[in-house]
Amino acid sequence: MSDRSRSSDAGSRTEPQYQLSDEHWLLIRSLFPHEPPGPQGGRPRVEPRACLEGILWILRSGARWKDLPRHFPSYPTCWRRLVEWTADGVWQRAWAKLVRMLDDLGQVDWQEAVADGSFASAKKGVSWSARPSAARAPSSCCSPTDKTCHWPSISTVPALQRSISLSLSSTKL
Numbered sequence: 001m002s003d004r005s006r007s008s009d010a011g012s013r014t015e016p017q018y019q020l021s022d023e024h025w026l027l028i029r030s031l032f033p034h035e036p037p038g039p040q041g042g043r044p045r046v047e048p049r050a051c052l053e054g055i056l057w058i059l060r061s062g063a064r065w066k067d068l069p070r071h072f073p074s075y076p077t078c079w080r081r082l083v084e085w086t087a088d089g090v091w092q093r094a095w096a097k098l099v100r101m102l103d104d105l106g107q108v109d110w111q112e113a114v115a116d117g118s119f120a121s122a123k124k125g126v127s128w129s130a131r132p133s134a135a136r137a138p139s140s141c142c143s144p145t146d147k148t149c150h151w152p153s154i155s156t157v158p159a160l161q162r163s164i165s166l167s168l169s170s171t172k173l
Helices: 021-032 048-063 075-088 090-104 159-170
Strands: none
Touching: 021 048, 021 090, 048 075, 075 090
């Protein structure tokens, strides 16, 4: 078994660029809590901006957490902060603050919207070459919304009426 731990020569040979400008960081810095070590001591927490930069690098690159370059804090630290900040609503507040700033500058066009389907679940078994539903031929069997039945052997009497008539005909008076 080979030792494939994170060695010093693994990963990118160049230092990654910051994802967030200093101006944007100053706007949202107060939303990302940073507590200094307590009076009893203990290991100090990594600065929030370093973790934020690591998280943004992962989100932008699409890389695996364990491929986070050494320039950033460890990937478990960044992942834990992502989970912590998500649960605390920090991302939502930071996004709202940045969008508000862009809107104040007139850089948001509220008339245009984009839907990203990359996170929409696909239906299993759907063929990519299938025709759109409007171009499909009518189904050869009955539809729950269709008032007509294409099978001549099936009665058009609603199920409740059929069951009542069947129960009346089977009772002997």
